[in-house]
Amino acid sequence: MMQDDRIAALATPLGESALAVIRTSGEGTLQALSRGFSRPGTLQEAPGNTIIYGWLQYDESRRVDEVTVAVFRAPRSYTGEESAEIYCHGSIPGIQKIMELLFTLGFRQAEPGEFSLRAFINGKMDLTRAEAVHEIVRSQSRKAQSLALNRLSGRVFEEIDRVKSRLVDIMAAVSVQLDYPDDELPGEDDDSGYVRSLIPMDTVQDAVSGLERLVSSYRSGRLYQQGARVALAGQTNAGKSSMFNLFLKEDRSIVSNIHGTTRDYIQAPVVLDGIPLSLYDTAGLREVDEIIEKEGIRRSGQVIENSSVILYLVDGTNSDKSAHAFDEKQLERIGELNLPCVKIWTKTDLPQCAPAPKGFLPLSMISGEGFDRVQQAMMEALLQGERLAGDGDLVIDSLRQKQLIDDALDGLQQALTSMEGDQPLDIIAMDLQRSIRSLGEITGEVSSEDILDRVFSGFCVGK
Ligand SMILES: Nc1nc2c(ncn2[C@@H]2O[C@H](COP(=O)(O)OP(=O)(O)OP(=O)(O)O)[C@@H](O)[C@H]2O)c(=O)[nH]1
Ligand SMILES: [Mg+2]
Known part of the structure; x- marks a missing residue:
């Protein structure tokens, strides 16, 4: 696993739901994401721990989904890196379209556990806590x-x-x-x-x-x-x-x-x-x-x-x-x-x-x-x-x-x-x-x- 690139993954189960969360992380995440966002300037300048409303889109005529984006600035995020969580509609084709957009924006699919691995490497948690995250999900x-x-x-x-x-x-x-x-x-x-x-x-x-x-x-x-x-x-x-x-x-x-x-x-x-x-x-x-x-x-x-x-x-x-x-x-x-x-x-x-x-x-x-x-x-x-x-x-x-x-x-x-x-x-x-x-x-x-x-x-x- 490389550590200096940008990763993205669906963090909620793939299925029909009111909301789904797609997680992204890595240096330059907000810059990259803003190229596919209806309000690029607002997103790029957003302070950490804020939520920005807008559309994910290739351009005005090719919109993908209406979303809110939670902005995290390094080191105050789960991974310790700059990251964003996209709250989108929970439809399977919608999620697939967003992931495709993210790939064209320079994100790659995250490996299993990669967000937590980055959190560990960046000193956000020790291994026992990382394992506990996994154990909570599995309980x-x-x-x-x-x-x-x-x-x-x-x-x-x-x-x-x-x-x-x-x-x-x-x-x-x-x-x-x-x-x-x-x-x-x-x-x-x-x-x-x-x-x-x-x-x-x-x-x-x-x-x-x-x-x-x-x-x-x-x-x-x-x-x-x-x-x-x-x-x-x-x-x-x-x-x-x-x-x-x-x-x-x-x-x-x-x-x-x-x-x-x-x-x-x-x-x-x-x-x-x-x-x-x-x-x-x-x-x-x-x-x-x-x-x-x-x-x-x-x-x-x-x-x-x-x-x-x-x-x-x-x-x-x-x-x-x-x-x-x-x-x-x-x-x-x-x-x-x-x-x-x-x-x-x-x-x-x-x-x-x-x-x-x-x-x-x-x-x-x-x-x-x-x-x-x-x-x-x-x-x-x-x-x-x-x-x-x-x-x-x-x-x-x-x-x-x-x-x-x-x-x-x-x-x-x-x-x-x-x-x-x-x-x-x-x-x-x-x-x-x-x-x-x-x-x-x-x-x-x-x-x-x-x-x-x-x-x-x-x-x-x-x-
Ligand atoms: N009075 C009384 N009857 C019981 C008790 N336990 C089971 N029975 C009766 O004994 C009979 C057999 O019970 P099951 O639970 O079907 O027995 P089983 O071990 O599953 O039997 P198989 O499926 O044939 O292997 C039924 O008529 C039950 O109502 C008990 O503690 N008291
Ligand atoms: Mg029986």
């Missing part, structure tokens, strides 16, 4: 959006920066000592008390716990942003479709007392505690010869294997021994696949229902009794020991950030081990330096084309 639930807003406001940056600056202070002292080993202080192979005075253990320990907190927030960050796949599984008539409907609060999947009612699996989205879930009702598991039901069971098996958590339902009124053996076999398989699973004992409202065995949660689809506990258990299974984040919590959602924090942690732990093993100062210094570098990569202070490409190429065009 599927209100909670995910709130958490991404926290990141946009710079909280990841601040936390990383806090840890990093303490390590940099330590490294500064260490470097002096490595450069001038003969100064009054004892040499490097002296007692470990001296190394510890240069590198305070509790500061390193504190950095470790700060970073560990961030890493552990990743699982719940992921859940909020990407959601999870939940499969309802079990034998025919166990109550899967009834439970599916209970989740959706609507009569969506066919429920009947005929075994094998559900054949094709059914998927529906549902948001629970701010986590977007993809819920699957599957075909009841049983031995069959009938070819269509068999295929339904096979496909359901794939859904089950690819889910993040399985809710396995067992009909509590079924006293048939072979049915229990069948369930045990299925649960064993799920266990072998290492999939989180919540076991549910259904139809507890019926008098013939046996008490729930150990490890099963009792549930009645009729009264809804036990449903809260089941949902809670499902969340626990998804979070695997992490707690759910509150709105104000700092939660990371970028795999890139998580991996770099892991690298930084690795360096710090290595440094701590070396200190305990009375290793020479330069060895410990290398580990600290590695951590500092990884932390710098998170915010983009240390960056390469490769890293930037990875971060910004996933963005949408116009961001």
Whole structure:
């Protein structure tokens, strides 16, 4: 991507709408745009943060659209460059005509994420904030959006920066000592008390716990942003479709007392505690010869294997021994696949229902009794020991950030081990330096084309 030319892109979805926004940026944007504008002088002279009304046109006889143009002067714009946002009518052919006009005026189509890349390069935001912009756009639930807003406001940056600056202070002292080993202080192979005075253990320990907190927030960050796949599984008539409907609060999947009612699996989205879930009702598991039901069971098996958590339902009124053996076999398989699973004992409202065995949660689809506990258990299974984040919590959602924090942690732990093993100062210094570098990569202070490409190429065009 070049940085010294002018770019343009539609920033809103391409479709019919009252308004659409086309974003432009780059040095000379207003000058270039004014050549296709009904009031060139006004546009060229407009101060930053103002809005100018007029027509986009090739000339008076070839008008393209009636628009307003928001004017931004460098560095007070999203990208930090001179830029303009064109508010036009949201018609697909109209937008296409405007883009064609812009190309003849010397703009080129922006690459995905190019506006944000320029913002980063011009020092308008660090990489964690740029990633947050993308995460906000992508958020599927209100909670995910709130958490991404926290990141946009710079909280990841601040936390990383806090840890990093303490390590940099330590490294500064260490470097002096490595450069001038003969100064009054004892040499490097002296007692470990001296190394510890240069590198305070509790500061390193504190950095470790700060970073560990961030890493552990990743699982719940992921859940909020990407959601999870939940499969309802079990034998025919166990109550899967009834439970599916209970989740959706609507009569969506066919429920009947005929075994094998559900054949094709059914998927529906549902948001629970701010986590977007993809819920699957599957075909009841049983031995069959009938070819269509068999295929339904096979496909359901794939859904089950690819889910993040399985809710396995067992009909509590079924006293048939072979049915229990069948369930045990299925649960064993799920266990072998290492999939989180919540076991549910259904139809507890019926008098013939046996008490729930150990490890099963009792549930009645009729009264809804036990449903809260089941949902809670499902969340626990998804979070695997992490707690759910509150709105104000700092939660990371970028795999890139998580991996770099892991690298930084690795360096710090290595440094701590070396200190305990009375290793020479330069060895410990290398580990600290590695951590500092990884932390710098998170915010983009240390960056390469490769890293930037990875971060910004996933963005949408116009961001
Ligand atoms: N009393 C009572 N009846 C239930 C309960 N759950 C399900 N049922 C009934 O059990 C029967 C089977 O329920 P479904 O939800 O269709 O069962 P399924 O697991 O989807 O069955 P298949 O689609 O055949 O695999 C229906 O008649 C439901 O009304 C429950 O908790 N209490
Ligand atoms: Mg069903």
